[in-house]
Amino acid sequence: MAKESHSPVNSNGYIVELADILVRQEEHIILKDVNLNVKPGEFLYMIGRVGSGKSSLLKTLYAEIPLREGKGFAAGYHLHSIKEKDVPWLRRRMGIVFQDYQLLIDRNIYDNLLFVLKATGWKNQVEMDHRIREVLSEVDMVHKGYKMPHQLSGGEQQRIGIARALLNKPDLLLADEPTGNLDPDTSDELMKLLHQICKDGKTVIMATHNYNLIKKFPGRTVKCEDTRLSEKQQEEIDFDQLIM
């Protein structure tokens, strides 16, 4: 493993490197002997049945689940030795997108984004305003800042979820079932957006159990299955196995 660095990439050239890690939820072993290398700019799908450990692995990457066995590196930080005080800094290097959007329902979109900027240390009003406009433009929602979350469709709310994840210019975007609540057409639009964000230079790791999306938008794929993580070639994926 490379040493801690301010660069999001370690000396092996990876933005994520996991070596023989074990993922537990309480006393249960969810995944073991996990090895994974992700290069900057890659789009990686993480697939597997409900309960196979996709969310747990993502939570390990953003240090919600502490890494106690094995070694891990993500976006500039060693996960096996990261200090509590550094976890917010790790999270600033990652954007996290959730299935249920997790917008604050008591304020409009602009204020949702402003809240995150202030919470992550931004102070200058002009700079915050500029950054909010930039991210809204990236997700094609520039005229929707005044809307309340409930006035947006699910697809639009998820675009805002992505905009929020981009606020601090993360190197790595983690998306946990981002299309889980969306209809197929809206899911396709969102996938195009995520792939565009990847083309623009970000690394994207996306957990999904919707194999049809991978058929339409092919990409490197790893699967959580029977407590193991393994790489799958496109032809090995059973596209008929659509588990919603």
Ligand SMILES: Nc1ncnc2c1ncn2[C@@H]1O[C@H](COP(=O)(O)OP(=O)(O)OP(=O)(O)O)[C@@H](O)[C@H]1O
């Ligand atoms: N907080 C928790 N405490 C204990 N066990 C948990 C906790 N969260 C998840 N688990 C268990 O860990 C296992 C893996 O769950 P996880 O959410 O990582 O799977 P997943 O592949 O993301 O599933 P899904 O597609 O439903 O999100 C499941 O058996 C689940 O019941």
